[in-house]
Amino acid sequence: MTTIIERLEALRRHYNLSARGLADRLDQRPSTVVNYCNGSQPPKLEFIEHVLQLFPDISAEWLIRGKEPMLVTEHPDLAVLKKKYETEILVKEGIIKELRSIILEKNQNKQSPDRQQLVG
Structure with missing residues (x-):
């Protein structure tokens, strides 16, 4: 056109x-x-x-x-988005839990030896 x-x-x-x-x-x-x-x-x-x-x-x-196509074709695949963000959320939740555990141990001076090497 x-x-x-x-x-x-x-x-x-x-x-x-x-x-x-x-x-x-x-x-x-x-x-x-x-x-x-x-x-x-x-x-x-x-x-x-x-x-x-x-x-x-x-x-x-x-x-x-006049640039083809006429219709917007970039509709996101909801299943792919859901999987992507579920995984991302789970990873972030795991990191948060691990950080919370480290902070609690550090505050209570009850760090495990392997964590002492990581945190110092």
Whole structure:
């Protein structure tokens, strides 16, 4: 797609909207949106921002610059994120428990010999 007008047309087709339907969804005057969609008037930045807010799955890079893909495809895999952060949390909890144990031993002057070498 070479122009923003063509990309707006593709967006309308994707959502099966007429220019008037798009205007209704955006709470804009139909004549303004029709002028943007047929190219008689360049779309204003506020209009583009409103489109991107209403359709969060549309890539801003695509709509503004024409860089593919049209739809945002970088949705995180929840299972991978959960595993990553669960492991990270478990490691941090283990470190915290170990540090707590060291501090308690140091405060009570009851350090084990192997810990004395580590802590000093």
